[in-house]
Amino acid sequence: MNSILNTYSPLSKETYNEYRGQIMIEALSIQKVLVIGAGGLGCEILKSLALSGIKEIHVIDLDTIDLTNLNRQFLFRMKDVGKYKAEVAAEFIMKRIPSCKVIPYTKKIQEFPISFYQEFSVIIAGLDNIEARRWINRVVIQMVQRDENDKVIDETRHYLIDGGTEGLNGQARVISPFETACYECTISQLPKQIQYQMCTIASTPRLPEHCIAYAYEILWPKQQPDLKLDKDNFDHMNWIYQKALERAQQFNIQGVTYKLTLGVVKNIIPAVASTNALIASICTVECIKLLTGNGSQLNNYLQWYGQNHQTGIGINVIQQERLEECTECSIQSLQIKVKRNDKLSVLLTLLPQDIELYCKGEILITNNNIRKQAFAHLLDKTFQELIDQKIIDENAQLKALDKNKTINLKVEYE
Ligand SMILES: [Zn+2]
Structure with missing residues (x-):
């Protein structure tokens, strides 16, 4: 290193x-x-x-x-x-x-x-x-x-x-x-099962698991002080599930299910x-x-x-080994030939769906429909315009990131 x-x-x-x-x-x-x-x-x-x-x-x-x-x-x-x-x-x-x-x-x-x-x-x-x-x-x-x-x-x-x-x-x-x-x-x-820390559970929940842990760790002892929670009792677990749902709604968090409730309740470790x-x-x-x-x-x-x-x-x-097919750090190189007056949007037609394209570490374009609009103004520019405006370099090293891998793109001009 x-x-x-x-x-x-x-x-x-x-x-x-x-x-x-x-x-x-x-x-x-x-x-x-x-x-x-x-x-x-x-x-x-x-x-x-x-x-x-x-x-x-x-x-x-x-x-x-x-x-x-x-x-x-x-x-x-x-x-x-x-x-x-x-x-x-x-x-x-x-x-x-x-x-x-x-x-x-x-x-x-x-x-x-x-x-x-x-x-x-x-x-x-x-x-x-x-x-x-x-x-x-x-x-x-x-x-x-x-x-x-x-x-x-x-x-x-x-x-x-x-x-x-x-x-x-x-x-x-x-x-x-x-x-x-x-x-x-x-x-x-x-x-498979993940532990959550009390501080996150009690203050700012962000995941459905945090809401479940809150119902189990904080609400149950408070609201059912004389009843020992039986993790195999449906009524008990359903009570936790319902309370977790309420908290999730309060914080606008999706994904609390009965099944997830069971998984979380059986697996909490103190800090x-x-x-x-x-x-x-x-x-x-x-x-x-x-x-x-x-x-x-x-x-x-x-x-x-x-x-x-x-x-x-x-x-x-x-020593953990790098994974050849890692979705983040495996590399595939791809050479693409374009004309200088081709528009950037040409790349989107050549690349897989749901792709994000990076240049100099910053996102340049995306195929993802939700985010696409934010970058739409770049799609209509030609490669020459992007070079002139210093958005990409002459020998642009672009990095495409799709769900499965990182692709290094070498753009060559005909
Ligand atoms: Zn990796």
């Missing part, structure tokens, strides 16, 4: 070794890091980064602070209940470590343009759901550009460090797009502060190594077991 410092540093090896300590401090102080999530794991990551000498951290989290967060999300106090996690966390860190600037955002990660993510060489995700992980994984892959020989341009590679915890167990991984396995490469290895601290430390160590070029990276997936049947406790590092 090429370190970011090696990419940027013109120093000889001797000079580098002589000034290593100084370079490390400098490297940490000039680079920005993005942290996604300011929950249990995010709070720990922010603290560790700031104490490690990172001078500028950006943090995204749209949740507000709930009473149930206070036992482990230690950047928050009773007076903060109801306020945005990202904002309170930023304020706390800056007060404690004035040399560190923390910039909070209270939007969905999907609302930021790719150009926003391009500002960060390292993105650390302390997320609690698969959906968001898949999305940010796709972003780091899309940001990668290739030269005319189809080789990845190192400067355009952004690293994703992904941490996750479930009760006493946790995991961390480093994703270097097109070099290591991406999140999607290993998605089939995820356990454990010490697991968060441990996984956050590992994520921070990997971030520092990437930023300073000091030491080799975690290659590439670490599993932590706070509870292990055989050894009691354990840590395990495995």
Whole structure:
């Protein structure tokens, strides 16, 4: 894995070794890091980064602070209940470590343009759901550009460090797009049932599962204090299902079913502060190594077991392999011949349905009917016009993303 410092540093090896300590401090102080999530794991990551000498951290989290967060999300106090996690966390860190600037955002990660993510060489995700992980994984892959020989341009590679915890167990991984396995490469290895963290359930539900967990974890003990929930009793489970439906309607969330209710209720794991601290430390160590070029990276997936049947406790590092038919990071190249005065819309007739076409990391056109209109103004432009207006380059490297793969398009002019 090429370190970011090696990419940027013109120093000889001797000079580098002589000034290593100084370079490390400098490297940490000039680079920005993005942290996604300011929950249990995010709070720990922010603290560790700031104490490690990172001078500028950006943090995204749209949740507000709930009473149930206070036992482990230690950047928050009773007076903060109801306020945005990202904002309170930023304020706390800056007060404690004035040399560190923390910039909070209270939007969905999907609302930021790719150009926003391009500002960060390292993105650390302390997320609690698969959906968001898949999305940010796709972003780091899309940001990668290739030269005319189809080789990845190192400067355009952004690293994703992904941490996750479930009760006493946790995991961390480093994703270097097109070099290591991406999140999607290993998605089939995820356990079928998924755990949800209490903080999300109680404050800002986004998925049907969050609504079900709310009915089960919070409403049942409150409204049925004398009745022990029997997970095999239809009446009990139907009660949970109906309450989950009500909450889903309230937050405009689709997809709560009786079957899903059964699946979620039988599988909830509490958040454990010490697991968060441990996984956050590992994520921070990997971030520092990437930023300073000091030491080799975690290659590439670490599993932590706070509870292990055989050894009691354990840590395990495995190298996850890239999946040849990965829907995100497998590559197929395609050469297309067009005339300079052909319109861009010609491409849509040559490519599969439901495709999105990217240039320089930004979306250019889409075949998807819902989103098509937003890009309609480009479809009528000719390739020459797009080149003149600097929307695409002369030797346009376009990236097409359909449901099954990434296709690198080489456009040649007749
Ligand atoms: Zn992949």
